[in-house]
Amino acid sequence: MGLSKDFSLFVASRLRENKGKNFSxxxxxxxxxxxxxxxxxxxxxxxxxxxxxxxxQEKIFSLASHIQAKKWVDSYSYEEIPVSTQLDLYQNAAEIPGVEHIQVYSRKACILKTDLEVSGAVMKGVGTDYDSARFNKNLIAGSFIDLDKKNYSTEIVVSNNIAKRLQLSLGDRLSVYFVQDPPRVRRVTVKGIYETGIEDFDDLIIIGDIRLIQRLNDWDSTQVGGFEIFIDDFDQLDVVFENVWDAMDPELGISKVTEMYMQFFDWFIMLNRNVVVVLVVILFVAGFNVISVTLIMITERTNMIGTLKALGSSNGQIRKIFVYNGVRLIVKGLVLGNLLALGFGFLQNQFKLIPLDPSNYYMDAVPVMFDTSVILLTNLGFIALILLILMIPTYIIARFQPIKAIRFS
Amino acid sequence: MLLQLINVEKTYSNFGIETVALNDINLSVNQGEFVSIMGPSGCGKSSLLNIMGLLDKPTKGEVIFLGDKVSQSNSSKRAFLRRNHIGFVFQSFNLIEELTIYENIELPLMYLKVSASERKKRVGELMERLHIAHKSNYFPQQISGGQQQRAAVARALISKPNLILADEPTGNLDSARGQEVMEMLVELNEEGTSVVMVTHSSTAAEYSQRIIHLFDGQLVTENLKRVTN
Known part of the structure; x- marks a missing residue:
């Protein structure tokens, strides 16, 4: 018989059980x-x-690490002043709080030459400590170079852009000219082809063995161009940067990835603002809808409100009826919305329903990365804000005069 | 004395034009009285009923209900008095169509916080008495006008009010159903509940003890009709 204890909840539940009859x-x-x-x-x-x-970020980190340490060079030349792997920073990096991994690198400008084409490039030499797992996500053909050979490896990994430009395929051999005095040339083999979608890398960088560069520069095995440092948590970059700064040898200089590739990180900030603008618009529309629906529901039930008031219901009790109904709409909408978002995200990640042009977007499909805490916060924020908005139209109930609602005459 | 109106005036203002709906009304209703208010359309009957039912405030004058001056009481106080002491019966019944007949009658007890078992007992007894127990699970639109008005009377009575205010209770009913409702109101009145009824029907008014005639917002005559028990 519907003997619910809460009057407002009871009436609200009955109003929705009889749905389908009204415009509302x-x-x-x-x-x-x-x-x-x-x-x-x-x-x-x-x-x-x-x-x-x-x-x-992962693409940038895979080729640039989080923090780079090298000797300060007051020029834009790719020629480096060698630093020693005997330095404390390299030897004791694992002890610096927040540092996950350190690896050596060296860079050298070069000219790639095939029988048909010539192209400038920068060889990034890496050693056995290189974390190839990060880089291998970018590989689209072949494999990473073999660094376990006794002598330096003559294998290289080129970008897809360079491969296309020079019409290179896996296994092709080509000459690499190193511009120095005297110029040196090496014959190398294409072992792999990578693509990040980021022109800064794809137009320029080839990966080779650091021992090749050491040999060309007449360095010994302890001399490298610099160190790449990866950290545990990117959000802690500034803190770990300070830790590295405190721990490093005075002859070194360090740079953050956010400074080296500032254009991307500035772009993220701009995107962030756009997301905020979109969210405000969405909230405004959803809030406006909830207000409209509640007002329509209230207007449609003027007679009921008047009757309830005449019978002695308080404004608060009547307001709660409509708040409960509003909450029901919100919860229903949220459940559906979450299912919709999660379902779409799952399908997008599985089947790449919405493709992208990698040359413009750095990836081939719209990426969807869910974060449970963000989903929870979004839902909670949405509920809180919409509930607050929902209270506005219900206050109109207090202004309803029962006589106007039921009209004795 | 249950209800007393002293020099009550009611003026409505619309776009700067003032209309006097009630002018210097002095009226009292005793406990156990059955009073009819008659008069032509626009004479102020509705305004008078609104003020007597604490649904509206007078522009001037005083309303005393159960010994308290209530003409300028706030909405919470007036809602409290309505909830506990006044029952309303409307011409168009005003049952809530989403609730069953049982639930409509039960409604006033819910916000009086009466226990579920007590509610069940009181609603059941009243429905039996008003011969609508068999319509308990029906919705208002599924029963006849007479049965709806009985349900509306039951809803007005369930909280055991001191005063029932009825607005044209037979207005939407045929003569047979109208007579049933009037006999029911008389029966309730004879049990001690005061009834104030607005009506155009002189037949309905015949059931009351006193008839008040209103004309142009003024109380014109009072006739004593039926002898109080």
Whole structure:
């Protein structure tokens, strides 16, 4: 017999059990839809932004690390002043809080020459401590160079751009000219082809054995161009940077990836602002819908409100009826919206439903990266804000005069 | 004395034009009285009923309900008095269509925080008495106008009010159903509940003890009709 204890909850539940009869039920469905789309777009906006950011950052880190340490050179030349692997920074990097890995590198400008084409490039020489797992995500053909040979390896990994430019395929041999006095040339073999989508790398960088560069520069095995440092948590970059600064040898200088590739990180900040603008618009639309639906529901039930007031219901009790109904719409919309977002994200990640042009977006499909805490916070924030907005139209109930609502006459 | 109106005036202002709905009304209703208010359309009957039911405030004058001056009480206080002491019966019944007949009648007890078992007992007894127990699970639109008005009367009575205010309770009913409702109101009145009824029907008014005639917002005559028990 419906002997619910809470009067407002009871009436609210009965109002929705008899749905489908009123204009407001159609509007309610539209509101649920708009909330669902709103929350889905919000979750996806965050997830896609996070996906973009993560993918691009990972690509940058795979070739540039988080922190780079080398001797200060007051020029833009690729010629480096060697640093020693005997330095404390390299030897004791594992003891620096926040540092995950350190590896050596050396760079040298070169000219790649095949029978048909010539192209400038920078060889990045890496050693046995190189974390190839990070880089291998970029490989689109072949494999990474073999660094375990006794002598330096003559294998290289070229970018897809360079491979296309020089019409190179896996296993092809070509000459690499190193511009120095006297000029030196080496014959090398293409072992792998990579693609990051980031022109700064793809137009320029080839990967080779650091021992080749050491030989060309007449360095011994302890002399390298610099160190690449990876940290545990990118969000702690500034803190770890300070730790490295404190621990490093005075002859070195260090740079953060966010400074070296400032254009990307500035772009992330700009994207972040765009996401915020989109979210505000979505919230505004969803809030406006909830207000409209609640106002329609209230207007449609003027007579009921008047009757309840005449019978002695308080404004608060009547307001709660509509708040409960609003909450039901919000929860329904949120559940649908979350399912929609998670479902779309899953399908997108599995089947790449929305492809992208890698030359413009650095990746071939829209990336979706969900973060549970972001989803939870988005939902909670949405509920809190919409509930607050929902209170506005219900205050109109207090202004309803029962006599106007029921009209004795 | 249950209800007393002293020099009550009610003026409505619309776009700067003032309309006097009630002018210097002095009226009292005793516990156990059955009073009818009659008069032509626009004479102020509704305004008077609104003020007597604490749904509206007078522009001037005083309303005393159960010994308290309430003309300028706030909405919470007036809602409290309505909830505990006044029952309303409307011409168009005003049952909530999403609730069953049982739930409509039960409603006032829910916000009076009466226990579930007590509610069940009181609603059941009243429905039996008003011969609508068999319509308990029906929705208002599924039963006849007479049965709806009985349900509305039951809803007005369930909280055991001191005063029932009825607005044209037979207005939407045929003569047979109208007679049933009037006999029911008389029966309730004879048990001690005061009834104030606005009506155009002189037949309905015949059931009351006193008839008040209103004209142009003024109380014109009072006739004593039926002898109080």
């Amino acid at each position: 039920s159609l509007i309610a469905r539209i509101a649920v839809g708009s909330i669902a789309i709103g929350i889905a777009v919000m979750i996806l906006a965050f997830a896609i932004f996070a996906g973009f950011k993560h993918n691009i």
